[in-house]
Amino acid sequence: MKLSGKVVVVTGGASGQGEAACRLFAAEGASVVIADWNGAGAARVAAEIGGAAFTVDVSQEDQVAAMIAFACDRFGKLDVLFNNAGVGYSSTARFKMASIVDTPGDAWDAILGINLKGQAMGCKYAIPRMLENGGGSIINNASIMAIAGVPGADAYTAAKGGVIALTRTLAVEWAEKGIRVNCICPGTIETPMVGAITSDAERARLGESTPMKRVGQAEEIARAALFLASADSSYVNGVMLPVDGGWSAL
Template sequence: MRFQGRVVVVTGGASGQGEATCRLFAAEGAQVVVADWNADGAARVARDIGGAPFAVDVAKESEVAAMIDFACTRFGRLDVLFNNAGVGHSATGQFRMASIVDTPEDAWDSIIAINLKGQAMGCKHAIPRMVAGGGGAIINNASIMAIAGVPGADAYTAAKGGVVALTRVLAVDWGAKGVRVNCICPGTIATPMVGNLIEDPEARQRLGESTPMKRIGDSDEIARVAVFLASSDASYINGAIIPVDGGWSAL
């Protein structure tokens, strides 16, 4: 129960890595705001864990600000923000490879707005509340593509690379004020975003075989890292960029 009496906001909390993290924080005693643009999904997860749902489009600063206000008004404080919400390269949110020459401007704008701006706005509005409360922890969710050269998915890679850089500068800016900012870089994780890539058993096996551990990851493995980084067990970890990829980036 490391988070008894603590308040946590998780974006993209209705499915995948976000849902798994909401459930683990709640199991550790936290009051969890399950934030997602899928209002029904957020309500379902919140109902299961005794949390509070909040419908949000993280590409809109006004909605992100309202999300942080909601958490502080509802529970009286804010201790942890997991900036997890993100989309792949298509309007459905699923991942699709595409080079920059094949990426329409509106797709580029949407991916940058959700995957990078959304996290920046979360930090912008969470940090003052955390400083006022004596400190806190922010975990940004990037991608292994942010630190390794993978052909294609150029807009996605650019956005996630921005998340890594944002994490570093915020850690430097706010560490002395008690706000730790760290970043997770997942490899291939079995989530709805990559469902189209792993639904074929042979394709799933090929992706798994590309890692030293010979399998793809699951959402719980990301959740455990996020919860650790938010906990007092990670009290001297700040500005870290942590691959969670089965060793793929070590190849």
């Protein structure tokens, strides 16, 4: 029970990596707020794990502030924030993944609004509440695309690179106050989002490009997040943790 008595907020908690983290955190004793713009999905996960659901668009500052206030009102405090919500490749034109020369300005704004601003706002409103407890842990979800030159999704890559930079500066700024800030850099992970845009053959090919010869599972990201959320990582701060089967080591 690594998170016994802890209160955790997970954004993007209705599916994929976020849902896996919600389930694992609850199994480890945490009171979990499942936050997602898919309110029905968040409610489903909350009902199944005994958590609380909150509908949020993380690109909207007022909604993020309300999310953190909800968690503290419902459970009395905040110990852990997993800034997981994000958009990747999508059939929605609003989130066009392309070269910078082919990325519309509104798509750039929308992608950075969710993938970078959303995490920044989570930190902005979580940190003061964590200070009330004497500290806490923030885990930001970045990407291996933030640490390697992978063309074709420039707004996404810029946003995730910003997440790494934000993680580092917050880790230094708040360490003395007992708040640790780290980030995970997932590789290709088997999630509904990835499944919707790739075939089985394409995922097999992506898996073959890693030293471990497979794609990752959402539960493997959740376990990395659990490590960073718990006292097992009590002296880990400002870290970029690739969880990518060794791809970034090539």
